Amino acid sequence: MTVSRLERLISLMNVLHDSPRPLSAQELRGRVSGYPDNDASFRRQFERDKDELRELGVVLEMATVPASDPPVTGYRIDPRQLFAPMAELEADELEALSMAAAVVGFTGDSSRRAMFKLGVSATTATRRAELADDPNLETLFSAVIDRRRVRFVYRDEQREVDPYRIQFARGRWYLCGMDHGRGALRWYRVSRMSTQVSADAPGTSDPPSAPLSELTLDPWALPGDHAPMEAEVWFDPVAAAGIRDELPGADVVSEDASGLVIRLKVHNREGFRSWLLSFLDRAEVLSPPDLRDDMAKWLEGFSVDARRSS
Amino acid sequence: MSRITVGTRIQRLLAILQWIAAEPDGVEISAACERFAMTRSELLGELTMASMIGDGSANFDDMPFLVIIEDSHVEVSLLSFRQPLRMTRGEQLALFVAARALTDPEIGGEDPLSRALSKLAAHLGLDPSLVLAVDVDVDHDGGPRAATLDQAITDRRRVAFTYWTYSRDAVSERLVDPWLVFSRHDQWYLSGLDVDQGQSRVFRLDRIHDLTVSDETASVAPPGLSTSLDFPTDLPVVELDLPASASWVIEAYPTVAVEQVGDRLRVKLAVTGPSFVERVLLRVGPEAVITSIDPELGDLDLGAVTAQRIAARYRR
Numbered sequence: 001m002t003v004s005r006l007e008r009l010i011s012l013m014n015v016l017h018d019s020p021r022p023l024s025a026q027e028l029r030g031r032v033s034g035y036p037d038n039d040a041s042f043r044r045q046f047e048r049d050k051d052e053l054r055e056l057g058v059v060l061e062m063a064t065v066p067a068s069d070p071p072v073t074g075y076r077i078d079p080r081q082l083f084a085p086m087a088e089l090e091a092d093e094l095e096a097l098s099m100a101a102a103v104v105g106f107t108g109d110s111s112r113r114a115m116f117k118l119g120v121s122a123t124t125a126t127r128r129a130e131l132a133d134d135p136n137l138e139t140l141f142s143a144v145i146d147r148r149r150v151r152f153v154y155r156d157e158q159r160e161v162d163p164y165r166i167q168f169a170r171g172r173w174y175l176c177g178m179d180h181g182r183g184a185l186r187w188y189r190v191s192r193m194s195t196q197v198s199a200d201a202p203g204t205s206d207p208p209s210a211p212l213s214e215l216t217l218d219p220w221a222l223p224g225d226h227a228p229m230e231a232e233v234w235f236d237p238v239a240a241a242g243i244r245d246e247l248p249g250a251d252v253v254s255e256d257a258s259g260l261v262i263r264l265k266v267h268n269r270e271g272f273r274s275w276l277l278s279f280l281d282r283a284e285v286l287s288p289p290d291l292r293d294d295m296a297k298w299l300e301g302f303s304v305d306a307r308r309s310s
Numbered sequence: 311m312s313r314i315t316v317g318t319r320i321q322r323l324l325a326i327l328q329w330i331a332a333e334p335d336g337v338e339i340s341a342a343c344e345r346f347a348m349t350r351s352e353l354l355g356e357l358t359m360a361s362m363i364g365d366g367s368a369n370f371d372d373m374p375f376l377v378i379i380e381d382s383h384v385e386v387s388l389l390s391f392r393q394p395l396r397m398t399r400g401e402q403l404a405l406f407v408a409a410r411a412l413t414d415p416e417i418g419g420e421d422p423l424s425r426a427l428s429k430l431a432a433h434l435g436l437d438p439s440l441v442l443a444v445d446v447d448v449d450h451d452g453g454p455r456a457a458t459l460d461q462a463i464t465d466r467r468r469v470a471f472t473y474w475t476y477s478r479d480a481v482s483e484r485l486v487d488p489w490l491v492f493s494r495h496d497q498w499y500l501s502g503l504d505v506d507q508g509q510s511r512v513f514r515l516d517r518i519h520d521l522t523v524s525d526e527t528a529s530v531a532p533p534g535l536s537t538s539l540d541f542p543t544d545l546p547v548v549e550l551d552l553p554a555s556a557s558w559v560i561e562a563y564p565t566v567a568v569e570q571v572g573d574r575l576r577v578k579l580a581v582t583g584p585s586f587v588e589r590v591l592l593r594v595g596p597e598a599v600i601t602s603i604d605p606e607l608g609d610l611d612l613g614a615v616t617a618q619r620i621a622a623r624y625r626r
Contacts, residue, residue: 302595
């Protein structure tokens, strides 16, 4: 009878975690049904099975089989590494988490697997916000949790960063952290990290000096060179609808048929200007005068004559 | 549900077996089917397969599970795998991200999802203050507009709204037969028939306002409705000469050609309307120069003309 891959993998995990000593590949071949008789095919399939187990998060320990001569590599799974009771969640908490995992998740299968590990089937949803996965995300996530300093290449430069915040916004993942080379806070797009991120030992990253909630990707809130200032900005009714979506927690000064006025704390003047100009005539800085002057000067820098002669 | 991988099937099977085994007298098969969203034949197939694991081995303890299926009832004894497998960091991250996307820890909610997130964070050894360290800004359902449009699609009702065509910075009233609401790259869209133009169109939900549902019956979506957001291939082209500091333009927009000329960039963009070019020029600043432009989009002085128009607001 044919033994499926699934049966073989469960059987393999069972035999390996139950064994008091490392087992050789040949011993496993004898105890786990479903491996081919041909030696080369067996080796290939055994390698694939090991990879699959690792992908499942199973830690395969390798050690020499005791008393083997010549020495033979053996395999074992430490049961303490294989199993871990999950957080004790109430039924309503499990259900809420399952719903959340159904509507928001990575493009892969990780949230479904995670829900099974919590003992329930992930709820299915017809609509789902798919988040791009990135091979460096797990490392960055671990680094934030364990306060590890990370190293990667970004814009052709080696970076050494204390990671503070990972954010998904506008369809992309970003990391915010203290860039030690620059001595300043920086945001990085994760997909642009051109090397595999490496993380130092736990506890090697210093905590952030600013509250995490202030580290946002909003263009006006990015780390800037000026003291932060409060700005009032007007949007016409057409742009206002989008602003309401984009900034649900906005500090609204007024809203009527003439448009929407909101208050923003501007840390980065360039980011603020660039963002506001994307609304063209549909937005205007109302105050403070300093920021209005900035905007006016920027716009007056465009000369019709200069463009025509170029 | 999408195709299930062998790894996910293993997790599912273990979850099923552990859940059944928690009841010493077993459970009804229908209850297990409901909990794990499986058909009876799917579930029985998995349970039967589980009952055979290790049964060919000379060692009895190579059998991890005892599964007894009788009529509509199933009992399971676990000889191994009594606890769930340890979660990988990737799986923890997936749950964390899903929960974070739908909660705001700054508000400190006591709803089930916020409680689950706190427990999950504690389980991961995450300092409670660090829950904010992962932020997921995602619109998971398209908001009230998507709900209204969904209802209109179900009821086959024509809708009317004001639409902001961003690329031309134009606002117009649309009458649309709604067909499908869908999400791409963290944006929500409506696909439907633009009644006045007699053509199918895709609208971005955040540019729709004053949405109303009429009593008129809407046409039905054609079979195989595409949710592609591909731009037309015959778009007008503009060529810009940009300072090196404007390299973000290449990353932010699809380009037709990019050439490095000395320390500057020569970038060709195929664009959907003049306002697109105006925005790029104003954001880059006076150093951005148009070197050639499709007359349909405007003249070489498009940036300066736009800047003057907007600057007039600041002279008041």
